[in-house]
Amino acid sequence: MAAAVLSRVFGPALSVVLVESDQIGTVGVGEATIPQIRLLTSLLGINDAEFLRATDGTIKLGIQFNDWTQPGSSYMHAFGPVGRSLGMLPFHPYWLRHRQAGGQSSLWDYSLNYQAAIADRYDGSQSLVHAFHFDAGLVASFLRQYAEQRAVQRIEGLVTHTTLHPETGFIESIHLDQERRIDADLFIDCSGFRGILIDGALETGYVDWSRYLPCDRAIAMPATAQSNPRPYTRATATKAGWQWQIPLQSRTGNGHVYCSDYLGDDEALQLLRDNVEDEAQGEPLQLKFVTGHRHSFWKRNCVALGLASGFLEPLESTSIHLVQSGLSRLLEMFPDGEFRRRDIELYNELTLFEYERIRDFLVLHYVANERTEAFWAGCRNIDLPPSLAEKIDAFGDCGRIRRVADELFTEVGWLQVMLGQGIEPRTVHPLAGLLPGPQLEQFLGSCRENIDKQVNAMPTHQQWLVQNRARSSA
Numbered sequence: 001m002a003a004a005v006l007s008r009v010f011g012p013a014l015s016v017v018l019v020e021s022d023q024i025g026t027v028g029v030g031e032a033t034i035p036q037i038r039l040l041t042s043l044l045g046i047n048d049a050e051f052l053r054a055t056d057g058t059i060k061l062g063i064q065f066n067d068w069t070q071p072g073s074s075y076m077h078a079f080g081p082v083g084r085s086l087g088m089l090p091f092h093p094y095w096l097r098h099r100q101a102g103g104q105s106s107l108w109d110y111s112l113n114y115q116a117a118i119a120d121r122y123d124g125s126q127s128l129v130h131a132f133h134f135d136a137g138l139v140a141s142f143l144r145q146y147a148e149q150r151a152v153q154r155i156e157g158l159v160t161h162t163t164l165h166p167e168t169g170f171i172e173s174i175h176l177d178q179e180r181r182i183d184a185d186l187f188i189d190c191s192g193f194r195g196i197l198i199d200g201a202l203e204t205g206y207v208d209w210s211r212y213l214p215c216d217r218a219i220a221m222p223a224t225a226q227s228n229p230r231p232y233t234r235a236t237a238t239k240a241g242w243q244w245q246i247p248l249q250s251r252t253g254n255g256h257v258y259c260s261d262y263l264g265d266d267e268a269l270q271l272l273r274d275n276v277e278d279e280a281q282g283e284p285l286q287l288k289f290v291t292g293h294r295h296s297f298w299k300r301n302c303v304a305l306g307l308a309s310g311f312l313e314p315l316e317s318t319s320i321h322l323v324q325s326g327l328s329r330l331l332e333m334f335p336d337g338e339f340r341r342r343d344i345e346l347y348n349e350l351t352l353f354e355y356e357r358i359r360d361f362l363v364l365h366y367v368a369n370e371r372t373e374a375f376w377a378g379c380r381n382i383d384l385p386p387s388l389a390e391k392i393d394a395f396g397d398c399g400r401i402r403r404v405a406d407e408l409f410t411e412v413g414w415l416q417v418m419l420g421q422g423i424e425p426r427t428v429h430p431l432a433g434l435l436p437g438p439q440l441e442q443f444l445g446s447c448r449e450n451i452d453k454q455v456n457a458m459p460t461h462q463q464w465l466v467q468n469r470a471r472s473s474a
């Protein structure tokens, strides 16, 4: 991603060398994204139809959370709006008032994305805010090829050591296989969990967040494709973690994220096998991780992106986005030959803010639950970061969503997860009470009708994918 973006933005003005090791390979997971991924394809000038065809991709309209509050419960974090604002207020106070007056409709009756998702429909229109599911390996090859076509020099080889400037401590060069040496001004560490430059060479250290997000293992296991791939990700809670299901065109990605304090690897694998809906394919891939981030994301002349910068579990599919946003910040503060302390500090501050707010959003899924297993009971007692505790209090009190600055997740995202996890506001905004009951019902009814009409006119997701393949080959 970094090589592709830099080559696109700078063209021949910047000399970019991409070092990868086939011996190590990539992490091999990372199949679900959020709508911001389309900013990347758009920046790179990649046609979405072509991208989906090349990466075995499907459409993602949201994430369905099953069994999270208790077994049998279900809700979706659907992308896109829910209802529409009226006067000075967003939609949800009106809906809350309808509910307080005994109304039976669900918040998700007013989400076009949700209604299309559960009907397995998609039509390519702008009104459906969407992301992609894809094969991460195919994406990496696609972007590598893209970068190489734009004069990025790709070198296959193993980085064995680095040389630091004796006075400044800046990285001067990296060394491959004891023989080759690459000098550069700026180094972007994309070496995955290893963080060979940011930590291996610059000893940045790691901030451990496992007290907030205790899961520390994952097993990934592909299965056969669904005949009608669902246009959404599924995240189903298990006794000590959760399981993902990501439908691609030619297979389904499955995995189990869990906490090793409460669940052994064999039992975790067995649970995954038992719950996989389609026929398992290939060998399971076991991964260990520690949730958290590097002390510095940018240190001296090294910027860490991706898993080298930190790890937040894939519950809301945010890691690939974090690579994108890191790149975008780097471009904003790109060094002109000089590395300015203020730029580096700002980069680190903004990146930390983004990490923290995503962390809060993830913790919210765990903390509000009524499940009986020991792991989930432990999650109810997580010592909340103040930024999250305030959000939960404000929403539980009067339905207000305290979104600060440009946090990644929007009000409507927080709203769905708060309500989905069973957090109910005590009171409703007084302005919502001024709309007379019959007008309120008429307003809600018209929102619903409009959505039903749109969804009924859509082809199925599978029909759209077939049409898309034909379009992209044409």
Ligand SMILES: Cc1cc2nc3c(=O)[nH]c(=O)nc-3n(C[C@H](O)[C@H](O)[C@H](O)COP(=O)(O)OP(=O)(O)OC[C@H]3O[C@@H](n4cnc5c(N)ncnc54)[C@H](O)[C@@H]3O)c2cc1C
Pocket: 019, 020, 021, 022, 024, 025, 026, 027, 028, 029, 030, 031, 032, 033, 136, 157, 158, 159, 160, 190, 191, 192, 193, 194, 196, 218, 219, 220, 255, 287, 289, 305, 306, 307, 308, 314, 317, 318, 319, 320, 321
């Ligand atoms: C279980 C799990 C599920 C995930 N699911 C999602 C998801 O659904 N959505 C999402 O957005 N993200 C997800 N992620 C995160 C996502 O996989 C990563 O953010 C993404 O793949 C980027 O990884 P990376 O490039 O940082 O690291 P890697 O894929 O590990 O790549 C590291 C690269 O560095 C090279 N390298 C390493 N050491 C050396 C060396 N010494 N010499 C030369 N080259 C070297 C490797 O060859 C490789 O090319 C998930 C992660 C995990 C662990």
